[in-house]
Amino acid sequence: MNIDQSIGVFDSGYGGLTVFKSIAKQLPQYNYIYLGDNARAPYGDHSFETVYQYTLECVEWLFAQGCPLVILACNTASAKALRSIQQKVLPVKYPNHRVLGVIRPTAEVVGQYTHRRKVGVMGTRGTVNSLSYPMEINKFFPDIKVAQLACPMWVPLIENNEHIHPGADYFVQKYLDQLLEKDADIDCILLACTHYPLLIPKIQSILPAGIELLGQADIVANSLELYLQNHPEIAEQISQKGGRRFFTSGDRGTFDQHASIFFGEEVQSNQMHLKI
Numbered sequence: 001m002n003i004d005q006s007i008g009v010f011d012s013g014y015g016g017l018t019v020f021k022s023i024a025k026q027l028p029q030y031n032y033i034y035l036g037d038n039a040r041a042p043y044g045d046h047s048f049e050t051v052y053q054y055t056l057e058c059v060e061w062l063f064a065q066g067c068p069l070v071i072l073a074c075n076t077a078s079a080k081a082l083r084s085i086q087q088k089v090l091p092v093k094y095p096n097h098r099v100l101g102v103i104r105p106t107a108e109v110v111g112q113y114t115h116r117r118k119v120g121v122m123g124t125r126g127t128v129n130s131l132s133y134p135m136e137i138n139k140f141f142p143d144i145k146v147a148q149l150a151c152p153m154w155v156p157l158i159e160n161n162e163h164i165h166p167g168a169d170y171f172v173q174k175y176l177d178q179l180l181e182k183d184a185d186i187d188c189i190l191l192a193c194t195h196y197p198l199l200i201p202k203i204q205s206i207l208p209a210g211i212e213l214l215g216q217a218d219i220v221a222n223s224l225e226l227y228l229q230n231h232p233e234i235a236e237q238i239s240q241k242g243g244r245r246f247f248t249s250g251d252r253g254t255f256d257q258h259a260s261i262f263f264g265e266e267v268q269s270n271q272m273h274l275k276i
Helices: 016-026 048-064 075-080 082-093 103-113 125-130 132-140 154-159 168-182 196-206 217-230 252-263
Strands: 007-011 032-036 069-072 098-100 118-123 145-150 188-191 212-214 244-248 269-271
Touching (some): 048 069, 048 082, 075 082, 075 103, 103 188, 103 217, 118 125, 118 168, 125 145, 132 145, 145 168, 154 196, 168 196, 188 196
Parallel strands (some): 069 098, 188 212
């Protein structure tokens, strides 16, 4: 076993740190490398091909750092790149590596949180336009009806640290109203972007009673723990020294400042140099 092997956690920027925080808390024994492609973020409005190329480049970089398993802690990357990487790249170039996303684990359990079988999905334009959530949820729960809404202002508000100020209330209220106008019987709202947990206090303060607000971080952490239990051939490759390293393709100082907010503790990153 290579003692330096780690679990890779990838996101286009900072949002994946909310997932990584839960993973590291639940499975602290493993080594991890987090990579944020901040130089090219956000991914939400990019084409499928662009997101695929960016994601593949970052996944291959994590493979080269000694990560036999990579988690795409990004809904846009999971929606636009995961399937192609799993089906077209891994079998040919990396048969002993695995890449997992955040959409399927969420779709597998969302039925536990809705009684009316009406679910609202709030995400980036890229995630919403991919239709990944309606398709995946339908596979597990054909009786659930899904209403989606793109929330293009939420990520900029969060990344500019404006989400904590009263000015953000307008956009939180606006998008919640628009979603519930699509279906007033929604009783579960899924935050299908890993940035959005930072808005949970504001959302909960105005959310009508009886609606479950569902984040992804703990769901993905639970799914990863189960995956490693079921795939000891992968788990045994990963060092259990509790190491954590952070990399960004953007400015390190800016990343460290913002990342500490998302991760909940001080972050000191390293530079990942892009090929292009």
